[in-house]
Amino acid sequence: MTDTLPPQADLPDGSAAASRPPGPRLPLIPGPIETAGLLWRRLRRMSTALMLLFGLSVATLLATFIPQEPVIASTVRLWRDGTEGPGETVARVFDALSLFDVFGSWWFAALTVLLFVSLTGCLIPRWRAFARNVRRPAARGGNLGRLTHHVTFDRPDGDDAAVLDRVDRVFRLYRTQRVTSRGGQAQLAVERGHWRELGSLVFHTSFYLLLIGVTLGAAFSFTGQIDIVEGRSFADTPLGYQSQTAGRLWDTDRHDARVTTIEDFEVTYLDGDNSFVADEFVSTVTFTPTDGGEPVTREIRVNHPTHFEGLTYYQRAFGFAPRITLRSGLDGGELYSTNLILRTDANGLWTARDKISQGSSDPDRPLPQIGIEVFFLPDAEFGPDGGIVFNSPEPNDPRLLVTIYSADDLGLDRPVPVSQLSWPQSAIIDQAMITPGQSVPFASGLFQVEMDTDIAMWTGLQVSHQPYRWLLLTAASLTLMGLVPSLYAYRRRLWVEVHDDHVVLAGVAQHRKSQFVEEFDTLTGRVGDALGTRPRPAPVASPTQTSTPRQTPGSPA
Amino acid sequence: MTTTAALSNTLFNVAFGLYLVAMIAAFFRLAFTRVRADGVQASTTAGQRVGLVGTALVGAGFLVHLGSVVTRAMAAGRVPWGNMYEYGSAIALVVVGAALVLVQRRYPHLMGFIIAGALLMMTTSLLLFTEAGPLVPALESYWLQIHVSAMMFSSSVFIIAFVATALYLVKDRAERKVAMSTAFGGSTVGAAQVTAPPAGESDIVGRVAGDDLEEAEFASPTAQRDALNPLLFPVIPFVVVLTFVLLVWRAPLAAMIAASAVALIGSGVWYAIPHLPPAAKLDNLAYRTTAFAFPLITFGIMCGAIWAEEAWGRYWGWDPKETGSFVTWTLYAAYLHSRSTHGWRGRRAAWVGVVAFAALMITYYAVNLFVVGLHSYAGV
Numbered sequence A: 001m002t003d004t005l006p007p008q009a010d011l012p013d014g015s016a017a018a019s020r021p022p023g024p025r026l027p028l029i030p031g032p033i034e035t036a037g038l039l040w041r042r043l044r045r046m047s048t049a050l051m052l053l054f055g056l057s058v059a060t061l062l063a064t065f066i067p068q069e070p071v072i073a074s075t076v077r078l079w080r081d082g083t084e085g086p087g088e089t090v091a092r093v094f095d096a097l098s099l100f101d102v103f104g105s106w107w108f109a110a111l112t113v114l115l116f117v118s119l120t121g122c123l124i125p126r127w128r129a130f131a132r133n134v135r136r137p138a139a140r141g142g143n144l145g146r147l148t149h150h151v152t153f154d155r156p157d158g159d160d161a162a163v164l165d166r167v168d169r170v171f172r173l174y175r176t177q178r179v180t181s182r183g184g185q186a187q188l189a190v191e192r193g194h195w196r197e198l199g200s201l202v203f204h205t206s207f208y209l210l211l212i213g214v215t216l217g218a219a220f221s222f223t224g225q226i227d228i229v230e231g232r233s234f235a236d237t238p239l240g241y242q243s244q245t246a247g248r249l250w251d252t253d254r255h256d257a258r259v260t261t262i263e264d265f266e267v268t269y270l271d272g273d274n275s276f277v278a279d280e281f282v283s284t285v286t287f288t289p290t291d292g293g294e295p296v297t298r299e300i301r302v303n304h305p306t307h308f309e310g311l312t313y314y315q316r317a318f319g320f321a322p323r324i325t326l327r328s329g330l331d332g333g334e335l336y337s338t339n340l341i342l343r344t345d346a347n348g349l350w351t352a353r354d355k356i357s358q359g360s361s362d363p364d365r366p367l368p369q370i371g372i373e374v375f376f377l378p379d380a381e382f383g384p385d386g387g388i389v390f391n392s393p394e395p396n397d398p399r400l401l402v403t404i405y406s407a408d409d410l411g412l413d414r415p416v417p418v419s420q421l422s423w424p425q426s427a428i429i430d431q432a433m434i435t436p437g438q439s440v441p442f443a444s445g446l447f448q449v450e451m452d453t454d455i456a457m458w459t460g461l462q463v464s465h466q467p468y469r470w471l472l473l474t475a476a477s478l479t480l481m482g483l484v485p486s487l488y489a490y491r492r493r494l495w496v497e498v499h500d501d502h503v504v505l506a507g508v509a510q511h512r513k514s515q516f517v518e519e520f521d522t523l524t525g526r527v528g529d530a531l532g533t534r535p536r537p538a539p540v541a542s543p544t545q546t547s548t549p550r551q552t553p554g555s556p557a
Numbered sequence B: 001m002t003t004t005a006a007l008s009n010t011l012f013n014v015a016f017g018l019y020l021v022a023m024i025a026a027f028f029r030l031a032f033t034r035v036r037a038d039g040v041q042a043s044t045t046a047g048q049r050v051g052l053v054g055t056a057l058v059g060a061g062f063l064v065h066l067g068s069v070v071t072r073a074m075a076a077g078r079v080p081w082g083n084m085y086e087y088g089s090a091i092a093l094v095v096v097g098a099a100l101v102l103v104q105r106r107y108p109h110l111m112g113f114i115i116a117g118a119l120l121m122m123t124t125s126l127l128l129f130t131e132a133g134p135l136v137p138a139l140e141s142y143w144l145q146i147h148v149s150a151m152m153f154s155s156s157v158f159i160i161a162f163v164a165t166a167l168y169l170v171k172d173r174a175e176r177k178v179a180m181s182t183a184f185g186g187s188t189v190g191a192a193q194v195t196a197p198p199a200g201e202s203d204i205v206g207r208v209a210g211d212d213l214e215e216a217e218f219a220s221p222t223a224q225r226d227a228l229n230p231l232l233f234p235v236i237p238f239v240v241v242l243t244f245v246l247l248v249w250r251a252p253l254a255a256m257i258a259a260s261a262v263a264l265i266g267s268g269v270w271y272a273i274p275h276l277p278p279a280a281k282l283d284n285l286a287y288r289t290t291a292f293a294f295p296l297i298t299f300g301i302m303c304g305a306i307w308a309e310e311a312w313g314r315y316w317g318w319d320p321k322e323t324g325s326f327v328t329w330t331l332y333a334a335y336l337h338s339r340s341t342h343g344w345r346g347r348r349a350a351w352v353g354v355v356a357f358a359a360l361m362i363t364y365y366a367v368n369l370f371v372v373g374l375h376s377y378a379g380v
């Protein structure tokens, strides 16, 4: 069970030594083939596999404590700026070593490849040896009396075969074979525990399947995100999502332009102390297939995604989306009207920022840029110290603080989401608190700002296509199914040998030797029962032999 | 707070007290046990009585603790390991339960150390106390419950494995030092000692020939203890725990108390060296518990991936908690490997086990408490 590798000399590629030229031994500079052979043999060593596993752990440990760009890009930006973390210089070193994206780095890929090469190198000879061993029937044993575990019974009546027939039943679940020992005695050779090696092989081999599943799944996957207001629809097209990631082999023709309509969004909150914690949020959506099929209405909840024709829909986020309208103070004409997607910060305050006018840098008719910023309080009041006291997360007493900004450059033409901009105080042209249904004059009546009575909600959905999940599940099941026997099946070999006046039962344990003591006792009892005789008392010398065999520390026992 | 929740908290405190007394009783028994050179241990009558009381107390503590966890589940209306307080309490419960089944009869002298581990776990979970309450919807999932349960049970068994591993490292060192010194002392006993590790339990008696026995009896019991520097035993755990608690919680007082407690336990280990089971048995216990917990943690991680897929639409995102559990898993796989690798068996493998346990603890505490990721809202 220890080193399962065959001795080096047996390796078919052990040609380095053979190709050495005759004559005086000069220090040999290995050629490319020798080097490759050497490396291959090195990779197949158990200690190499161990080192690779350590390497994998160290890499992952680093990734636990260094923020990873694909996970939290914002923190990584702060580390690079030096505003957070160990400083700019260290961040530059991290960048050079790809430590902000360990799992996307070339060296992590190299480590994985090496691990799999090493795995291959281990597994091929192990599978071969296993195939050989299972086909080989249990082999005969010699010198049974010298094994640590052996007992002698009186011989019952009947010829050799009849005696062995009696014990067959005891070893029903084992692999057995009738053989003749070297001394010419009839012997029943018994063997069990091939499950251990098979389990271990299945376990290790399942990693290839896992790798294939992960690779294929990633290559053909698509994930899109959309934040959308109740009542609206979006189409499944390549440009239909606010953000998306797709695998290399994702075929954009698979977007079938189906229309998804958000019929309704509902959120309920917990009671009592947790009244600000959302208990459940549900989007009710209708899918309208493009091929003329019937529309289908479904609910999407947290932890309960909905599958519809190859795509999976997840409930991801939600928020308020009050409708704000800006009218001209002169003629009441609508200048701007939208449902603002409000997001909440940790304090329970909902905010949004949006562009009203892009302005114009035309020298003849320059126009300033105009932006709007809102703070939404669903149900809150101002405390005596000016702080905000939130009563409820639900819009029982909705109020909106609207600020209009105007300046030549608010950054609205930059390719940055408006929500990430920040505008100077000096650009404020007016500010007012409004309530639903109210229309408030701004900038001395230049505009009217209104909020609709009905406060709409928006829902954040994730739409994914994730093929080959079944491969991953199969691989995971194989991993487990292999792992358990590889740790819990024990290899044992036993023999029953018929002599002229006695019968010997002897056994050897390759694993978990301490437990074999009891197992052997039980078997002794059962063989004795089957033979109908009692074991003979052990000879005087044997106590030392039959006592608990010593364990070498480290051997799986 | 409901009365059931209050009852749960009371039961927790009572269990804590019972464990504390049980631990002291276990060490007391140890102090009243004499070890002969051949490994036979004889407790004085007082020691035996205290030992019995100790056993009864652990059993009672376990039942009370079970009551605390069950009432907590009733108060919260869900599985009782939904936040870090509950998780820590449940882990301690399983540690004690598993120890009662696996360790109590065969290695009674290990109980004190295992209870100490459970007490530390309960203390940290008290620091993270949260009122009983329902979970946010992302945490209400079938797979999540299986995932957390599997992680909890495997972590508990890994704690026992760690106790065995750490004690193995100590005992093994003591055994080797004694064997060396007797070997170089030039007596014939030395030779016997080198080849034969000290026998363990009372059922294996009389392996050493009569006249050797006298001398060995004289040398062995305290020799193992004296072979190791008693200063290191309180100091190393003190430093490790102090640093860890300071880093994670930044609470100097709690750090000092926790570090002093482990320092005390460390000294206890030094005192207990001759009473510990032979190194080979400790190693065996460590392996068997790890081999039990490893498939469980593998299964747990898989369920976590299935849950992540349901909740967030991706089965694996290298979020810090996921990354941490992957490190832990790889290191335990490395431990299992190192036991089958030439030149790694025994001590080196045990060190890999210690490192793997450190990774488990870091993933559990440090990542929950100060690294941000999707998982962090599950935590505190």
Ligand code: HEM
Residues within 6 Å of the ligand: A001, A002, A004, A043, A044, A045, A046, A047, A049, A115, A118, A119, A120, A121, A122, A123, A200, A204, A207, A486, A487, A556, B333, B336, B337, B340
């Ligand atoms: C993908 C990473 C790997 C993982 C997670 C892994 C995990 C495991 C586990 C859990 C065991 C069971 C330990 C036992 O039976 O006592 C094991 C056994 C074994 N592994 Fe791996 N392994 C990996 C890669 C490899 C590689 C690359 C090799 C080749 C050198 C290898 C060779 C072996 C051998 C020979 C055994 C049997 C040891 C025995 O029966 O005692 N493994 N592995």
